[in-house]
Amino acid sequence: MTSTEQADYVATVDGVLQITIATTANGTSMDFAGITAGTAALGSLGADVGAVLLRGTGANFCAGGNVRGFAAAADRSAHIHGLATDLHEFVRALDATPVPVVAAVQGWAAGAGMSLVCLADIALGGPGTKLRPAYPGIGLSPDGGMSWTLPRLVGAGRAREILLTDAVLDADEAVRLGILSRLVPDADIADEAQRLARTLASGPRSTHARIKTLLRESGSATLSDQLDRERDDIAAAANSPAGREGVDAFVAKRKPDYTGLA
Numbered sequence: 147m148t149s150t151e152q153a154d155y156v157a158t159v160d161g162v163l164q165i166t167i168a169t170t171a172n173g174t175s176m177d178f179a180g181i182t183a184g185t186a187a188l189g190s191l192g193a194d195v196g197a198v199l200l201r202g203t204g205a206n207f208c209a210g211g212n213v214r215g216f217a218a219a220a221d222r223s224a225h226i227h228g229l230a231t232d233l234h235e236f237v238r239a240l241d242a243t244p245v246p247v248v249a250a251v252q253g254w255a256a257g258a259g260m261s262l263v264c265l266a267d268i269a270l271g272g273p274g275t276k277l278r279p280a281y282p283g284i285g286l287s288p289d290g291g292m293s294w295t296l297p298r299l300v301g302a303g304r305a306r307e308i309l310l311t312d313a314v315l316d317a318d319e320a321v322r323l324g325i326l327s328r329l330v331p332d333a334d335i336a337d338e339a340q341r342l343a344r345t346l347a348s349g350p351r352s353t354h355a356r357i358k359t360l361l362r363e364s365g366s367a368t369l370s371d372q373l374d375r376e377r378d379d380i381a382a383a384a385n386s387p388a389g390r391e392g393v394d395a396f397v398a399k400r401k402p403d404y405t406g407l408a
Contacts, residue, residue: 210257261290
């Protein structure tokens with residue numbers, strides 16, 4: 147992929163790395179040019195990036211995989227194996243990023259699109275947003291990490307029901323289950339997600355990184371171990387540039403300025 151082609155899918159604006167994961171091409175199915183460009187951008191994340199925004203540029207966030215492409219492949223197994231390999235490299239890069247990940251979830255998030263929603267730190271939807279695993283409907287099993295993320299979001303029993311019945315989740319149910327963070331008017335999803343990502347990007351990046359690490363580690367830690375990690379991290383943060391600026395700004399009754407601070 148040339149730098150010009152990559153620029154069609156990734157751009158850094160106001161400290162936010164925007165990654166387009168689906169376009170109007172092929173009915174807003176997952177665009178693997180965007181996935182590949184996103185993996186490369188996440189792998190070389192610069193100090194100018196303080197948040198990541200996942201978005202689709204069509205009516206849907208992402209309608210899932212290109213099923214017509216699956217059907218047309220000479221070797222369907224090899225074709226889907228290659229796609230899943232590329233998607234999973236993106237998932238690993240997304241999971242490893244230390245900055246907050248926001249998803250602007252308009253319309254449908256189905257199949258691998260739903261998998262990416264489940265990976266976001268904050269996912270905004272609207273009244274018209276719908277989510278669906280979509281895998282049983284075409285006789286396939288999940289990819290994109292859904293079998294790992296969904297049970298951790300909604301619980302093992304609810305995840306089994308959602309996946310096995312290929313349930314369609316409306317926006318209110320997705321919020322209740324914790325898959326979507328909150329709802330805004332459908333027409334405002336893109337703008338509100340951009341605003342939120344910019345706000346996060348201007349915040350204390352080292353604090354965001356510590357929060358994400360603590361949350362990730364908590365799944366396999368005992369409470370006692372987690373308390374030790376929290377103690378050590380907050381003590382280290384107190385002497386960090388961001389920690390000093392935050393405390394000093396509070397005492398001085400001014401807004402903290404985290405620009406350029408680690």
